[in-house]
Amino acid sequence: MSTYKHTIQYYETDKMGITHHSNYIRFMEEARIHFLKEAGWPYDKLEEEGVISPVVGVTCDYKKTTTFPDELEITVAVLEVSPVKFKLSYTMTVDEKIVCTATSTHCLLSKEGRPISIPKQYPGFYEMLTQAKVQ
Amino acid sequence: MSTYKHTIQYYETDKMGITHHSNYIRFMEEARIHFLKEAGWPYDKLEEEGVISPVVGVTCDYKKTTTFPDELEITVAVLEVSPVKFKLSYTMTVDEKIVCTATSTHCLLSKEGRPISIPKQYPGFYEMLTQAKVQ
Amino acid sequence: MSTYKHTIQYYETDKMGITHHSNYIRFMEEARIHFLKEAGWPYDKLEEEGVISPVVGVTCDYKKTTTFPDELEITVAVLEVSPVKFKLSYTMTVDEKIVCTATSTHCLLSKEGRPISIPKQYPGFYEMLTQAKVQ
Amino acid sequence: MSTYKHTIQYYETDKMGITHHSNYIRFMEEARIHFLKEAGWPYDKLEEEGVISPVVGVTCDYKKTTTFPDELEITVAVLEVSPVKFKLSYTMTVDEKIVCTATSTHCLLSKEGRPISIPKQYPGFYEMLTQAKVQ
Numbered sequence: 001m002s003t004y005k006h007t008i009q010y011y012e013t014d015k016m017g018i019t020h021h022s023n024y025i026r027f028m029e030e031a032r033i034h035f036l037k038e039a040g041w042p043y044d045k046l047e048e049e050g051v052i053s054p055v056v057g058v059t060c061d062y063k064k065t066t067t068f069p070d071e072l073e074i075t076v077a078v079l080e081v082s083p084v085k086f087k088l089s090y091t092m093t094v095d096e097k098i099v100c101t102a103t104s105t106h107c108l109l110s111k112e113g114r115p116i117s118i119p120k121q122y123p124g125f126y127e128m129l130t131q132a133k134v135q
Numbered sequence: 136m137s138t139y140k141h142t143i144q145y146y147e148t149d150k151m152g153i154t155h156h157s158n159y160i161r162f163m164e165e166a167r168i169h170f171l172k173e174a175g176w177p178y179d180k181l182e183e184e185g186v187i188s189p190v191v192g193v194t195c196d197y198k199k200t201t202t203f204p205d206e207l208e209i210t211v212a213v214l215e216v217s218p219v220k221f222k223l224s225y226t227m228t229v230d231e232k233i234v235c236t237a238t239s240t241h242c243l244l245s246k247e248g249r250p251i252s253i254p255k256q257y258p259g260f261y262e263m264l265t266q267a268k269v270q
Numbered sequence: 271m272s273t274y275k276h277t278i279q280y281y282e283t284d285k286m287g288i289t290h291h292s293n294y295i296r297f298m299e300e301a302r303i304h305f306l307k308e309a310g311w312p313y314d315k316l317e318e319e320g321v322i323s324p325v326v327g328v329t330c331d332y333k334k335t336t337t338f339p340d341e342l343e344i345t346v347a348v349l350e351v352s353p354v355k356f357k358l359s360y361t362m363t364v365d366e367k368i369v370c371t372a373t374s375t376h377c378l379l380s381k382e383g384r385p386i387s388i389p390k391q392y393p394g395f396y397e398m399l400t401q402a403k404v405q
Numbered sequence: 406m407s408t409y410k411h412t413i414q415y416y417e418t419d420k421m422g423i424t425h426h427s428n429y430i431r432f433m434e435e436a437r438i439h440f441l442k443e444a445g446w447p448y449d450k451l452e453e454e455g456v457i458s459p460v461v462g463v464t465c466d467y468k469k470t471t472t473f474p475d476e477l478e479i480t481v482a483v484l485e486v487s488p489v490k491f492k493l494s495y496t497m498t499v500d501e502k503i504v505c506t507a508t509s510t511h512c513l514l515s516k517e518g519r520p521i522s523i524p525k526q527y528p529g530f531y532e533m534l535t536q537a538k539v540q
Binding site (some may be wrong): 151187190191196 | 421423426430457459460466467
């Protein structure tokens with residue numbers, strides 16, 4: 001999978017002169033959407049089918065500060081897969097130095113808000129996640 | 136109508152050390168929602184009735200910078216009313232000094248995206264706007 | 271310590287109709303700043319003394335969705351304290367139901383970016399954290 | 406000058422299902438920074454020289470809604486130039502249809518916050534703006 005790139009914007013910095021830490025959660029979403037698209041499961045298509053994929057949890061470890069106009073590179077990997085949820089990991093670098101590592105956990109819900117068994121309802125999606133999983 | 140208060144948050148500042156200018160557009164929305172609620176037309180109730188009120192235009196003049204943890208006071212007034220749109224003005228102060236003046240223009244749309252004649256479909260809302268209008 | 275309140279803003283929602291998950295990281299910051307102020311250590315005063323307190327890590331578990339105009343109540347507690355870092359926990363409720371639990375870890379840095387021994391340089395701050403620590 | 410591209414992110418939408426209007430002010434900043442870089446005056450270099458360029462005013466007219474994952478194209482033009490300020494215009498399109506037109510006005514300040522005479526202190530920058538001005 002290709003690396004996702006995000007150039008830090010001026011409006012993403014704070015008065016400490018660095019990228020505000022909340023924005024990394026947004027960069028994770030950008031990278032995740034890029035990952036799903038490259039994996040053949042664009043998120044807007046999933047939504048059109050009536051599936052939503054809420055974030056169940058995130059963790060984020062800030063290793064080095066970044067600032068405008070740093071170019072962030074983000075790689076996404078599948079950490080865990082179960083029939084009802086999956087966990088992704090994110091490695092963010094600037095100039096090949098790690099600035100942030102993170103994870104996000106997701107489930108799939110029907111539009112009515114009911115949990116979906118991923119292998120039953122989206123076997124292709126489940127297979128993709130399982131194959132992409134870090135060994 | 137009562138003044139709306141917003142304390143500038145740390146995450147609303149940028150590396151210039153001041154409140155990022157884009158956030159004032161958000162403060163306008165907060166003050167507008169407060170204004171509508173006080174006027175008896177809470178925005179979430181309008182939405183539940185199937186009406187949406189997109190922003191057609193904004194203007195914003197930045198007079199003085201603000202920063203964390205300034206306390207902004209925002210007053211909202213009705214500038215113009217027509218059957219299909221209305222224009223609000225905003226005066227933002229810190230310690231009684233004007234820091235920003237702004238306007239926003241809105242129309243009402245049905246859920247299908249069709250423009251609504253405000254006096255026909257929401258005569259009470261139209262009357263409120265007309266009476267609140269600055270003379 | 272008093273509970274911090276945050277009313278979910280319209281601009282904090284996303285097209286799923288719920289509060290975007292990244293915003294909870296910002297609500298944590300708001301609640302943390304409120305907590306520090308109530309504990310006698312307002313963050314802007316710390317910064318004026320030349321101290322910065324970057325976020326080293328966050329975790330966030332989303333239990334229930336929220337949306338505009340829910341009123342969030344956030345309580346902050348001290349989970350861990352060491353000479354070089356401290357960890358806070360956050361419990362967020364709407365109508366007394368838990369919607370999100372979270373943690374954030376912080377260190378103190380001098381303006382030059384050097385880690386500060388909290389008990390040596392800010393004994394009063396260290397004492398406050400230690401006493402506030404959940405037993 | 407090349408067109409600036411911004412893909413609408415999921416976190417930039419709101420519960421109306423569209424891009425929140427405040428974000429266009431941020432897209433303008435992205436496009437402006439791109440414009441200045443292409444014109445040979447990258448904004449981070451200006452800041453390193455001790456110049457800041459606060460936004461004095463913005464106007465924004467929303468013509469059509471956009472949403473995730475629309476690809477926005479933004480062109481920037483110089484509308485007005487005077488020794489103490491300059492005004493830029495922005496045309497934003499999706500699939501060659503105009504979705505938003507906007508303007509922003511800026512001055513240059515020294516780090517002490519004093520207005521700078523652009524032609525006196527930055528003759529090259531002034532010349533660039535004057536030549537780029539729409540006739």
